[in-house]
Amino acid sequence: MNPTSDVVARLSGAVKRYGSLTALDGVDIVLHRGELLAVLGPNGAGKSTSISLLLGLIRPDGGRVELFGMDPQQIDARRRIGVMLQSAMLPLTLRVGELLRLVASYYPNPRPLEESAALAGIGDLLQRPYGKLSGGQQRRVQFALALCGRPELVFLDEPTVGMDIDARQKLWSAMRALVAEGCAVVLTTHYLEEAEALAQRVVVMGKGRVLSEGSVDALRAQVPLTRIRCVTDLDAAEVAMWPQVASAERDGQRMRISTNAAENVLRRLLDADVSLSELEVQRAGLAEAFTELTREETVVEKEAA
Template identity: 55%
Template sequence: MKHDTSDLQSDLPAQLADVHKRYGAHHALAGVDLQLAPGRVLALLGPNGAGKSTAVSLLLGLQRADAGTVSLFGHDPASRQARQQAGVMLQQAELPETLTVAELLLLTRGYYAQPLSVAECARIAGLEDLLPRRYGQLSGGQQRRVQFALAICGRPRVLFLDEPTTGLDIQARQQLWQAIAERAAAGCAVLLTTHYLEEAEALADEVAVLQAGQVIARGSVEQIRARVSLRRIRIATQLSAACVRAWPGVRAVHAQPGKLEIHAETAEAIVARLLAQDPQASELQVQRAGLADAFLQLTRTTDTNEEYAA
């Protein structure tokens, strides 16, 4: 059964359909298609200049596409109907430094019909002890947590998170991961851009890789990883890195005292040769390529240019 375009757009929290955007001679986006689904996290990955910031800026209505369709819940992203359903945490944000955290939350809540309480926002973002503090007195990581609380305070149906954990320590990052996962579990559609590939691996239901303004790969984390045949072999051995590096199928070797980490196209032949040449070898581990390996291989061959500021 076919659906007309208007029905499809109104069913989706956010979408780009065959979108093009130029800055002078620079083609920032060249026919990009992206869709966000309720209750799912889409990680938008790509090297600097790939078009990630432009895609987010278009979905927020901060810029206009040169061609194609951009919509939030079937509306123009710049419209009031769309913006009242969206929460945003940008990579850079300027907030009044003299206001306290509680005052910022109270002010932002006023823009929404059914916002979360200040106490609930503080709990989710781990800000309970910071409510009386002035924003300008907070550390960079604490300010990022405040920005996340402001992004979720209106109970958004779609959440845009641009490098949300930059500047956070490990504990705060994991707390924010849990909060993002909870928003998605509650039905919120989430668009996540991040340079921390372990973050995408931990949170994303789907990954889209942008390169030079085009989507070059899309799928689940497992599907993206499966596109790369690379294997990681770790072993305690007396064989030298130089010796193993010369073997067929070996892509790279990293040496530590008494141990090697070998990156290879396939594992079986390399492992057999390791054990044959060093019968005393031990602590053997073989792992499939991670998302970071897949990302690097997918984006290695295409040149990228510096992306223009949104």
């Protein structure tokens, strides 16, 4: 277990209400130095409210919020963080290099401009006006701004939205580099494969509460489903009616089956279709775990900003 001195941020029994809506209902989250924590949940789960509390943008109605053991609104705490939100209002006429120099000047020990640009993969954009960049390029610039102050904790809210696959992979590498330096990272994302690839720990939220917390493997283990893929002529609707089959659907020639009794279903598949081929068996991923954990927690209320 990490020692207390490694704790960089904490929510303890945090409660936040907006009128009659309880956005957070006694949430406990602890973040340690050198860890990437993914916070997942459907819309309205309380993710944004939790992040806003840790950033000091709003105050809790109950419980406690700490950032480096301090009030999140204290300047000494805020100077130790970097933030990349879903949207950013930045001066469109400033060049990227000018933006980086400006933001870096707010911090006591910023990274050299070239280092920030290299980490974010924007070395070729430094002379370009921010307003002339594509959406994906602007997101990479925003990432550079989040890390240019050499923060000890970075908040990344849907950081790879609008990026192509190559840019997303480069940003993943940069996140891993930050964690290797000892920086803590809080990641909120709707791309579950992103959380699965990056997170040491995952918190799943729903209706303002923490539904589950642990490593990716621990969350996957909570869902006893196995995925089977194969090429078969069997009817998917008929297979879906078999005992212990959760679902079966066809994707071209392939059939995808989810089951909690893989061995029994595999035997029946092989008995029913002797020409069955290209058989693949894989345990449930984070996407299935997330779906199961949040199935009963789906909300219709829009999450308070």
